Amino acid sequence: MAKKVAIIGGGASGLFSAILCAERGCEVTLFEQNNKLAKKILVSGNGRCNITNKNLSKDDYFGQNPSFVSYALEQFGFKKFQNYMESMGLLLDVKEDGRAYPLSNEAKSVARLFEERARELGVIFHLNAKINSIKEFLNTYNAVIVATGSRAASHLGGCSDGEAFAQQFGHNIIPAYPSLVQLEIDSKTVHKMAGAKVDGEVTLLVNHQKELSASGDILFTNYGVSGFAILDISQRASQALLEFAHVSIALNLLPRFSMQQLATHISNVAKKRPEYSILDILVGLLPIKIATNLLDAVGIAHDTKAGAINPKIAKKIANTITNWRFEVEDTHGFRHAEVSGGGVDVSEINPKTFESLKQKDLYFTGEVLDIVGRRGGYNFAFAWASAYLAVQNITKK
Numbered sequence: 001m002a003k004k005v006a007i008i009g010g011g012a013s014g015l016f017s018a019i020l021c022a023e024r025g026c027e028v029t030l031f032e033q034n035n036k037l038a039k040k041i042l043v044s045g046n047g048r049c050n051i052t053n054k055n056l057s058k059d060d061y062f063g064q065n066p067s068f069v070s071y072a073l074e075q076f077g078f079k080k081f082q083n084y085m086e087s088m089g090l091l092l093d094v095k096e097d098g099r100a101y102p103l104s105n106e107a108k109s110v111a112r113l114f115e116e117r118a119r120e121l122g123v124i125f126h127l128n129a130k131i132n133s134i135k136e137f138l139n140t141y142n143a144v145i146v147a148t149g150s151r152a153a154s155h156l157g158g159c160s161d162g163e164a165f166a167q168q169f170g171h172n173i174i175p176a177y178p179s180l181v182q183l184e185i186d187s188k189t190v191h192k193m194a195g196a197k198v199d200g201e202v203t204l205l206v207n208h209q210k211e212l213s214a215s216g217d218i219l220f221t222n223y224g225v226s227g228f229a230i231l232d233i234s235q236r237a238s239q240a241l242l243e244f245a246h247v248s249i250a251l252n253l254l255p256r257f258s259m260q261q262l263a264t265h266i267s268n269v270a271k272k273r274p275e276y277s278i279l280d281i282l283v284g285l286l287p288i289k290i291a292t293n294l295l296d297a298v299g300i301a302h303d304t305k306a307g308a309i310n311p312k313i314a315k316k317i318a319n320t321i322t323n324w325r326f327e328v329e330d331t332h333g334f335r336h337a338e339v340s341g342g343g344v345d346v347s348e349i350n351p352k353t354f355e356s357l358k359q360k361d362l363y364f365t366g367e368v369l370d371i372v373g374r375r376g377g378y379n380f381a382f383a384w385a386s387a388y389l390a391v392q393n394i395t396k397k
């Protein structure tokens, strides 16, 4: 007789589990609270879906025990996933840095092919079906997979239901925090620069100690800062905020130059173009919204004539351009986060099977677990790999 498997959650790991289970002859019923499947896949990677990464390693993950991911990534790493996708007719475009996208460059392709394949295999879908308790499920089904994701992006189905299910079976929960998320800064200067963007470098300071840096887009907004560089430091920033640490950032708006080079440049232009104002000099380097607010921050009038710019002033400006510090108030919250750290404690989950060590036939896959990846396809990679191992164990039993 076919094994009956219930899957809670029709996102990345739930949908992938459903396909793999049905391919191996199980009778699969999937419950999804939203009115459609795979909402996060559809918006992922700015609509392009950074579906995995060629270079997967435990070092790209965070949690109480990041090594938990090692076995899963070994068993269902990049090559196996790529081959599997090819068998479904979905080819990958692998970028030089290892990020992989569907060749169509559209997340829609992934969601559509997954759903088609699951329907073709006879997976029974219950949409608009929010599950409140899974206790009874274990009496009806041979196995239950909790693939409910995390609290991130509540408008796409993000919630903490999976944690509540785990708690029903005595599981420990590691406190959740938003990750890959924008940062809130309570500074009028920052808010006035909303809309301005630089290709810069951000350094995170926790309790005034430098912890890590990231390069890329930095976008000022009316609540704080966003952009890829900010997302890349946000996991640690968010975790530190959760621990009530003092969190600040140092922005380098022009990392291609040293502070000294910038000071010299400002002095040289000032000498060559005495008719210029200091603002004229800065707009040659930075977006005007940033230039004006930076001058306000260092207390120099915009119309200060170039002739009045001595080396001390040039250095002060250059120093702010390369090391502009702001205190971080908070993250922009779960609603705006791509993922969330924390979740079901992995010390109570078998890393080879993803079965609960507290309850036989109960499985947890994907982001509901206390594992969160960097930006770059790592979060999906874990969703696929954890689904694969859970299904292997269910169908082997």
Ligand SMILES: Cc1cc2nc3c(=O)[nH]c(=O)nc-3n(C[C@H](O)[C@H](O)[C@H](O)COP(=O)(O)OP(=O)(O)OC[C@H]3O[C@@H](n4cnc5c(N)ncnc54)[C@H](O)[C@@H]3O)c2cc1C
Residues within 6 Å of the ligand: 008, 009, 010, 011, 012, 013, 014, 031, 032, 033, 034, 037, 038, 039, 040, 041, 043, 044, 045, 046, 049, 050, 051, 052, 129, 130, 131, 132, 147, 148, 149, 150, 152, 153, 156, 157, 158, 159, 161, 162, 337, 338, 339, 365, 366, 367, 368, 376, 377, 378, 379, 380, 381, 383
């Ligand atoms: C804007 C955005 C962009 C992203 N881009 C990328 C990217 O490019 N690359 C990458 O690797 N990762 C990306 N991510 C992260 C990635 O989407 C998640 O890590 C991944 O979807 C997690 O898969 P999951 O199956 O664990 O959870 P989800 O995909 O979130 O699926 C969980 C599902 O469970 C459902 N559910 C929850 N509770 C219940 C309940 N009680 N009853 C019924 N259904 C329930 C939810 O509605 C949801 O559909 C992005 C996330 C966001 C928000």
